[in-house]
Amino acid sequence: MSKLTKSQEAILADCLRAMEAGTGIDACLARFPQHADALRPYLELRARLLAAELPAPHPAAYQAGRQALLNRLVEQKAAPLPTAAGPWRALGLGWLRLGSPAGRAVAAGLAVVLLAGGALGASAATGRGPANDILSALRIVDRSSDDGVVPDQDAGAPADDAVPTRPAVVPQNGDEPGDPAAEQGAGCISQEALDLLPFLGELLPGAAFCDEEPAGPDGQVAPTPDELLVPTSLPVGPGGPPTDLPIPTRTPPEGQPGDLPIPTRTPPDGPPGDLPVPDIADPPGGPGGAPQSQPPAQPPPASQPGQHSKPPVP
Amino acid sequence: MVGEQAKAESQADAQAALVERAKARSPTAWAEIYDLSYAKLYRYCYARTSDAGTAADLACKTFLEALEGIDRYVYRGRPILAWLYRIARNLVSDHLRAAQRESAALQRAASVLQPHDPGPAASVDDWQDLQAALSRLTDDQQQLIALRYYSGYSTAEIAAAMGRSERAVYSLEVRALAALRRFMAPDSIVAAPGQADKISPPPQIDVVEDP
Numbered sequence: 001m002s003k004l005t006k007s008q009e010a011i012l013a014d015c016l017r018a019m020e021a022g023t024g025i026d027a028c029l030a031r032f033p034q035h036a037d038a039l040r041p042y043l044e045l046r047a048r049l050l051a052a053e054l055p056a057p058h059p060a061a062y063q064a065g066r067q068a069l070l071n072r073l074v075e076q077k078a079a080p081l082p083t084a085a086g087p088w089r090a091l092g093l094g095w096l097r098l099g100s101p102a103g104r105a106v107a108a109g110l111a112v113v114l115l116a117g118g119a120l121g122a123s124a125a126t127g128r129g130p131a132n133d134i135l136s137a138l139r140i141v142d143r144s145s146d147d148g149v150v151p152d153q154d155a156g157a158p159a160d161d162a163v164p165t166r167p168a169v170v171p172q173n174g175d176e177p178g179d180p181a182a183e184q185g186a187g188c189i190s191q192e193a194l195d196l197l198p199f200l201g202e203l204l205p206g207a208a209f210c211d212e213e214p215a216g217p218d219g220q221v222a223p224t225p226d227e228l229l230v231p232t233s234l235p236v237g238p239g240g241p242p243t244d245l246p247i248p249t250r251t252p253p254e255g256q257p258g259d260l261p262i263p264t265r266t267p268p269d270g271p272p273g274d275l276p277v278p279d280i281a282d283p284p285g286g287p288g289g290a291p292q293s294q295p296p297a298q299p300p301p302a303s304q305p306g307q308h309s310k311p312p313v314p
Numbered sequence: 315m316v317g318e319q320a321k322a323e324s325q326a327d328a329q330a331a332l333v334e335r336a337k338a339r340s341p342t343a344w345a346e347i348y349d350l351s352y353a354k355l356y357r358y359c360y361a362r363t364s365d366a367g368t369a370a371d372l373a374c375k376t377f378l379e380a381l382e383g384i385d386r387y388v389y390r391g392r393p394i395l396a397w398l399y400r401i402a403r404n405l406v407s408d409h410l411r412a413a414q415r416e417s418a419a420l421q422r423a424a425s426v427l428q429p430h431d432p433g434p435a436a437s438v439d440d441w442q443d444l445q446a447a448l449s450r451l452t453d454d455q456q457q458l459i460a461l462r463y464y465s466g467y468s469t470a471e472i473a474a475a476m477g478r479s480e481r482a483v484y485s486l487e488v489r490a491l492a493a494l495r496r497f498m499a500p501d502s503i504v505a506a507p508g509q510a511d512k513i514s515p516p517p518q519i520d521v522v523e524d525p
Contacts, residue, residue, distance in 0.1 A: 009489070012491075013485055013488050017469075041495060050463060052463075055356075055366070056353070057352065057373070061373075062352060062356075062370075065370065065377065069344055069345075069348055069377045069381065070345065073339055073344055073381065077339055
């Protein structure tokens with residue numbers, strides 16, 4: 001059996017294009033009579049394959065697949081499950097990749113929130129009222145930058161599909177009596193914080209590192225956010241944490257009445273902008289996600305307070 | 315030309331709207347995607363696996379995987395069918411690697427025709443012969459044959475699905491047809507109705523160089 005020459009291959013490709021537009025075999029080969037005999041079998045094979053009856057899907061399999069898809073849709077609407085992205089996505093942090101510059105920036109943001117957890121106790125120990133709590137300012141900032149910390153919600157997805165936000169980041173009982181952060185009195189960065197966020201020391205150059213780990217009520221070292229105290233620039237006073245602070249909770253899901261109380265104290269040393277907040281860049285391509293060829297977002301400068309944007313989506 | 319451009323833009327807008335509705339988990343959008351794409355994806359899976367049950371399973375999995383990954387999908391002008399094809403291709407590749415079925419495609423070709431309407435005998439012989447020859451092609455050639463002759467993709471759809479230009483698709487089709495013709499049995503080249511007098515045996519000549 002002969003092989004096609006390069007020129008014959010080119011002619012055959014041209015004929016295929018023409019036949020797809022509706023030209024017949026004879027009309028195509030009429031333009032190249034010297035090659036007609038060599039090319040005709042290929043064109044006839046093509047025509048016969050196109051004319052052959054295609055394998056049809058079984059109706060039962062078609063319906064079963066359709067129903068499975070719709071059932072899965074209903075399941076997703078009822079209870080969103082973690083995807084193959086792993087536990088990070090289940091916690092709403094599927095976009096977080098600490099190896100990337102954007103991931104580091106977000107980690108810095110989380111570090112700020114963790115430190116603020118200690119600030120609550122520390123500033124409360126000063127005896128100041130709700131208006132001077134830096135944590136409230138950070139929480140206000142956090143709410144405004146929810147899109148930066150919480151994974152980008154799908155366009156059009158109902159609010160009740162949202163995964164829990166920052167369950168292990170926002171302390172819920174940092175103002176209770178006997179809080180180790182308040183008792184310790186001095187701001188420092190613990191080893192646990194460094195283990196969790198290795199870039200913390202670089203991002204908070206003014207912070208001191210704890211030499212000893214504070215022990216919990218039972219004498220055991222508990223790596224809780226309350227151990228992450230504020231930098232030494234924030235004053236800490238005697239008296240322990242106040243007992244009149246409302247317990248911060250996340251926004252209730254859609255459908256439930258009312259908004260839960262949010263602490264509104266301002267930071268003791270000025271407006272919220274004093275504390276650096278990382279700038280998290282919008283993902284390329286919008287919130288719908290970017291293909292794998294997109295480059296990672298560049299990390300923002302640490303000294304740009306008040307700027308918030310969405311994290312990249314893997 | 316202007317009318318074609320307007321039509322293409324209208325189709326692109328419709329696709330973009332469909333994608334957005336699918337991201338919103340609209341059941342009607344997903345039903346529409348399924349109804350439009352299932353047959354093509356099934357045939358593609360069948361072309362690669364030669365097994366009706368496996369093809370149905372893989373086609374179903376393709377849509378479930380698409381549902382899981384729709385949030386990461388960004389519409390960039392290519393039909394969503396191209397994206398579904400890539401999912402199906404990955405699933406088929408995984409299946410073939412796991413089951414090592416490529417060598418068994420020839421045996422399966424004879425048994426899997428029962429669920430389908432066998433149709434004319436010539437068609438049955440064609441598909442059996444085609445399945446046997448298909449397994450001997452390169453991966454890209456198999457992809458193209460499956461998309462073109464099993465799934466009925468147009469050249470533009472094949473180009474979008476395979477990430478090639480239309481010119482490259484035609485060139486690949488030429489080589490695939492040439493390879494199929496070499497591997498298919500000589501007596502399986504049965505003339506289509508009305509063309510019995512136009513079939514000519516392949517010329518027995520050696521490879522010639524371009525002058």
